[in-house]
Amino acid sequence: MKTIKNIFWGSTMLLFTACNFLDTTPSDFINLDDFYKDDTEAFMGLTGIYNTLNSSSGYGEKYYQAIGTDDLTYYYTSSTAEVGLPNNNYTANDADLASIWQGLYEGINNANYFLERITDSPVSEANKKMYRGEATFLRAYFYFLLAQSWGDVPLITTAQTNTDNYVPNIKATSQAEVLKFVTDEMEKVLTDEENYSIGTIQVVGAGRVSRSAVKGILARVYLKRAGWPTNETELYSKAKYWAGEVIHPQDGSMTHALNMEGYAQVFKNLATDVYDPEESIWEVEFKGNRQDSHTNAGRIGSLICGIQNADVLQTSLGYSYGRYCVTPGLWDLYNDLDGDGTPELISTKDEDDPLNEKYNKDERRDWNIAPYRFQKRDDATVYWKKNWEYIGDVKLNNNGEPDLKDGQKQYATRTQYIERNAGKFRREYELVTPRDKNYTPINFPLLRYSDVLLMYAEAQNQADGSPSVESIGYVNDVRRRAKADEVNITDPQKFQRLIEDERGRELCFEGLRKMDLIRWGKYKEAMKKVSLYATDSRWSSGRQYLLIYATNGATSDRYQWLPIPTRELGLNNLLQQNQAWR
Secondary structure (H helix, E strand, O other): OOEOOEEEOOOOEOOOOHHHOOOEOOOOEEEHHHOOOOHHHHHHHHHHHHHHHHOOOOOOOHHHHHHOOOOOEEEOOOOOOOOEHHHOEOOOOOHHHHHHHHHHHHHHHHHHHHHHHHOOOOOOHHHHHHHHHHHHHHHHHHHHHHHHHHOOEOOOOOOOOEOOOOOOOOOOEOHHHHHHHHHHHHHHHHHOOOOOOOOOHHHHOOOOOOHHHHHHHHHHHHHHHHOOOOOOHHHHHHHHHHHHHHHOOOOOOOOOOOOOOOHHHHHHHHHHOOOOOOOEEEEEOOOOOOOOOOOOOEOEOOOEOOOOEOOOOOOOOOOEOOOEEEOHHHHHHHHOOOOOOOOOOEOOOOOOOOOEHHHOOOHHHHHHEOOEEEEEOOOOOOEEEEEOOOOOOEOEOOOOOEOEEOOEEOEOOOOOOOOOEEOOOOHHHOOOOOOOOOOEOOOEEEEEHHHHHHHHHHHHHHHHOOOOHHHHHHHHHHHHHOOOOOOOOOOHHHHHHHHHHHHHHHHOOOOOHHHHHHHOOOHHHHHHHHHHHHHOOOOOHHHHHHHHHHHHHHHOHHHHOOOOOHHHHHHOOOOOOOHHHO
């Protein structure tokens, strides 16, 4: 049995400002009997908690794999029946599942140990309060991830010394109680100024927890509590309040705004380490490519939501497996011009038709749905951007020239819909070279201002019974930035539908959609719709086997939850498998 006396910190130290957040490496081993002798060592302890987010079991890979597929995206491989978390085809014995659970509880244990040690450490009072605030919030956030994914989970607030088992013999606490603990803890770090402090984003940057981040995540958790399965609908007012506190801060926090350089610029900034705190409120920080001294690189853009590129050369624009592709559902959302839930744009050869979907002016579509992939030329080892086809396009060969038959140009008879990748995180903008095949420095957005605006609009409509002029305006702010038409929907049910669709258009591939569908009580309904796409002419016959993903999600309650790993059930005699997986 290992004990917590010696822990390997194979991570990179978080520094005090955003611009050099991941730049200094601590000692490999830290004797915790002598730890926290000063502010620097205390901050190194805080680093271990933050690193739960960018670990391979967290947003660096596996946690995203568990929550990243939904009705708008699916995970493509050449297998006839792919097994794994992204495919709704797994069991409680899944190794990645166990890694996620273990990683989150390790982060919680690090936070528990830190909070027990920091009080009596010779650290300046200002930093002690701030570090305590961040650690308390992060512990609550990890419990939020556990509760929304697993439901009832063990709630542990004291450090465990057995690092082979962070969850001792303890019964699970109900999801409702865990989520209440989460909101209580998050509110405490903002209101109990005697014991806690949280810096403004102007001071700590987007990679650390700021007051804006805490308020925005509080809105997200309250929306979860107000929705399925706890259905505490009176809490929509709390979600409205905290989202409103981000929009109109009363505590010196930054006044946030959408990045009006364009939707695409938000994600180019994430790839180039350009901080945009007005829009990007909280990010998971990644650095380097694991070919240098940094071990904090992730798989954003290579495995997760990147554009297919088989060029393995380190001088290429970035290898990507192209695993995450889009369903016709995302096309339908963008083809809906007026937000009423019915697509107006159509697939047509008539390039003069104003309803030709090829010319959709919503800029989010061609960023989120990659319009190209990287194709190797037949006559050289060179890769170029080959556009996917719309019906009526001139077909090109692999060298980028018209594909002739008997000297005549050939025209596409179908639009290539579901072959297209999720294109949100693009490796071609990375600045770190040479580019590694698997690991990237692209940051992952945990909370953006557009999300806050849409959360406020949803919560206000639900709390007050109809959308306010202000809420309609916030939705139009998001749409206006994307060059989409403004809307004026005042019916509360239709406005809720608009919010659900707008969140899909704006926030797809950011790890939110599946959990949104679940809290709306619409996950199975949405997955049934995906299964019906198999009879849609837009669905490629070569990918019919992916129906197992949609059918499992549509017909079984269990895929709204993750099963408790078999290993944990063996270690904890008081823990029972959640109801859906028994």
